[in-house]
Amino acid sequence: MGLAFFGDTIMRKFPFLFGALVAMAVLAFSVSPALAEGTGYSPAQWRDFFWRAINFVVFVGLLFFLLRKPVGAFFRGRRDNIARTIEYLETQTKNLEEQNEVMRRQLSELTSEREAILAQYERDGARERDRIVAEAQKTADLIIQRTEAAMAQELVVARRALATETGELAVKLATELIANNIQPEDQSRLNHEFMERVIRLPARH
Template sequence: MVNGLLRWAFGFVLVLVLPALGFASEEGAAMEPHMLWRVIDFVLFAAILYYFLRKPIAEFFRNRKESIVGEFEQAKRAKEDAERILKETEEKLKALEDEIKRIIETFESMAENEKQRILAELELAIKRIRASIEEEKTSILSKAKMELLKNLSEETIKNLRERFSNLTPEEHAKINDKFIRSLQQ
């Protein structure tokens, strides 16, 4: 310990006293007489400060070192925790992305099934409409045929009445005979 104190004092003197001596030698060749006493005072003052403050300063630096080491360890743990949380979050995010893909695929499948169902219902509705149109068309055609037959019959009857009304009694008898013979056969 004494060795350390002497080394420290010698180093302190070299660091502080030699520049002062150099400064003094630049201003003049001779050094002031009380300059040596000032240096001695300063060295004694520094030695007393060292003696009384070395333990508190050493304790301060030791505590500071322990505090820094503790903070470093705490920061290291915090970094490890953050990395672990980041890794867990990335895994959860990946799982979430996979879940989203699965849900999208499910909805796309459901949408495709719904599309096919709607198309099938539409096709069935189209067939029903076509069948209904065909029935209506057939009904309309039947009605038109009936109407046409009715009109044609009425026209034929009208024409026959006109022809028969202009027939002579001999022509009537001839037609009746012909009709009776056709029924007998």
């Protein structure tokens, strides 16, 4: 019964194969010595060949019949699996693209933020630089002022010291000169001048 079902199925689903089988069977039964003459093979060899060929075809058909569903199911499953994988990968790709977009946006924002921070730093740096420069300038001005004041003071002191020294020297020379040359009549004249001055003074009482 199975064989009949198998033959029926082959005859319905694979008419070409069935036709080939029948043709080869007919050829196997009809190989005659005259047909085989001049080929170099005997009729028995030709029949053996045809039977082997029928056997091979039947074997192939059996394999196809038996393995068709599981192999098909395997490949279908594999195809579905691959499709799912592709779908998963597409989803992942999409997610990653979205993430990539987000990160790119964030990166862009970071870039702008970084630029803002850098700009702020630059502004702060410029302000700090200006402050330091102004402070240094102020300090330098102060130092210059103090130095100038100190120089002026030193100049005054030196000038005063020089004048004092000059005065002392002049007085010393004058003293020596007068002391060496003063005469009694000079003394008398000086005494008289003193008395004249006292006389000219307004009375104290």
